[in-house]
Amino acid sequence: MSTAYRTVGWNRQKRRYDTVVACGAGAMLVTLVAGGSLVNPNATIETLLIRSLAITAFILLHVVLSIGPLCRIDRRFLPLLYNRRHLGVTMFVVALSHGVFSIVQFHALGNRHPLVSLLTTSGGITTVSDFPFQPLGLAALVILFLMAATSHDFWLHNLTAPVWKTLHMGVYVAYGFIVVHVAFGALQSERSAWLAGLLGVGAAWIVGIHLVAGTRERKTDRPGTPRVGAAAPAAAPLVDVCAVADIPDTRAVVRCIGGERVAVFRYGQCVSAISNVCQHQNGPLGEGKILNGCVVCPWHGYEYLPDSGASPPPFTEKVPTFVVEVRNGRVLVDPRPHPPGTRLEPARIP
Amino acid sequence: MIRPLRRAHRGIILLLAILLPLVLLIAVVGRADRPVQRDWVFMGTR
Numbered sequence: 001m002s003t004a005y006r007t008v009g010w011n012r013q014k015r016r017y018d019t020v021v022a023c024g025a026g027a028m029l030v031t032l033v034a035g036g037s038l039v040n041p042n043a044t045i046e047t048l049l050i051r052s053l054a055i056t057a058f059i060l061l062h063v064v065l066s067i068g069p070l071c072r073i074d075r076r077f078l079p080l081l082y083n084r085r086h087l088g089v090t091m092f093v094v095a096l097s098h099g100v101f102s103i104v105q106f107h108a109l110g111n112r113h114p115l116v117s118l119l120t121t122s123g124g125i126t127t128v129s130d131f132p133f134q135p136l137g138l139a140a141l142v143i144l145f146l147m148a149a150t151s152h153d154f155w156l157h158n159l160t161a162p163v164w165k166t167l168h169m170g171v172y173v174a175y176g177f178i179v180v181h182v183a184f185g186a187l188q189s190e191r192s193a194w195l196a197g198l199l200g201v202g203a204a205w206i207v208g209i210h211l212v213a214g215t216r217e218r219k220t221d222r223p224g225t226p227r228v229g230a231a232a233p234a235a236a237p238l239v240d241v242c243a244v245a246d247i248p249d250t251r252a253v254v255r256c257i258g259g260e261r262v263a264v265f266r267y268g269q270c271v272s273a274i275s276n277v278c279q280h281q282n283g284p285l286g287e288g289k290i291l292n293g294c295v296v297c298p299w300h301g302y303e304y305l306p307d308s309g310a311s312p313p314p315f316t317e318k319v320p321t322f323v324v325e326v327r328n329g330r331v332l333v334d335p336r337p338h339p340p341g342t343r344l345e346p347a348r349i350p
Numbered sequence: 351m352i353r354p355l356r357r358a359h360r361g362i363i364l365l366l367a368i369l370l371p372l373v374l375l376i377a378v379v380g381r382a383d384r385p386v387q388r389d390w391v392f393m394g395t396r
Contacts, residue, residue, distance in 0.1 A: 128380035
């Protein structure tokens, strides 16, 4: 968390993360070039580089796309999420290198502009192999560029988290384009079954873990039990969230109330409810815990006071708060959110 | 994540789950008997 924009807020964890990413990508690239030259001794260094860069970027994209659902399935993957943007930008740089090398190699020798050549090379489609796969690769690269260019917190704050998240969901469109790009490109000139198999396994893995994580998430979205008449007649019915004993100290229980997730925190003899959505990147606040009196987001460490939903000064992030009551050992929440940063008296556990 | 985003996210994943196997099936079943030799050298001059 920071009050000013810096190019990269370096710390020990980020340095370690980036070193591992750079060394891993570099080692992968060298291995693929060396392996490719052994398998296909006639291939030129340009061809080997184009192919190796493509495979490296595609593997990195799979890793990037796997981190989110893996974190939903098992919290031990959370450290990978902390710097996912660095991994994404690295993947874009590798993919861009593949794109530039390919355009120079295959489209720069003619009398037309390379980009015009790339977009117009394909003639009529009479067979599957005639499908214009190159423009799809370019489209994916444009999406990945937009994501890499807006990956900094500056854009996150100025676009707002929902807009930024929507923009960055374009990675799935890019992934779809790239699978088609490979299926109608490399798969048509390389006949080995393992390439088609790997492409299929990769796509099945990405879709599969997202579906598994999504199925788990659906359970959280089941609405809480309304207690009609539990509040004043004019008020909305309070929602029975859980027993007080169900919430571990300094932790939260997350329930879907009024269509949105609410994190109900217990700290000592107090219970407070705030929106589950972190203002930074929509992280799940209810999966964090209270440290030094603040709810800490498990994704990037953004902090909020549990009774007001406001970040402690000098920070300015705020999330909506909800009225909580404790009756007969049960925690009841009013489903109507209060404006972000509104302080509400915590419910006391008798 | 907020509700409309979650829905959009699920929609995209379901779309990928349906479309990607179809794409792969078409690309593998429909490919030529021999590897395609693309005429790269002349691409920019047509």
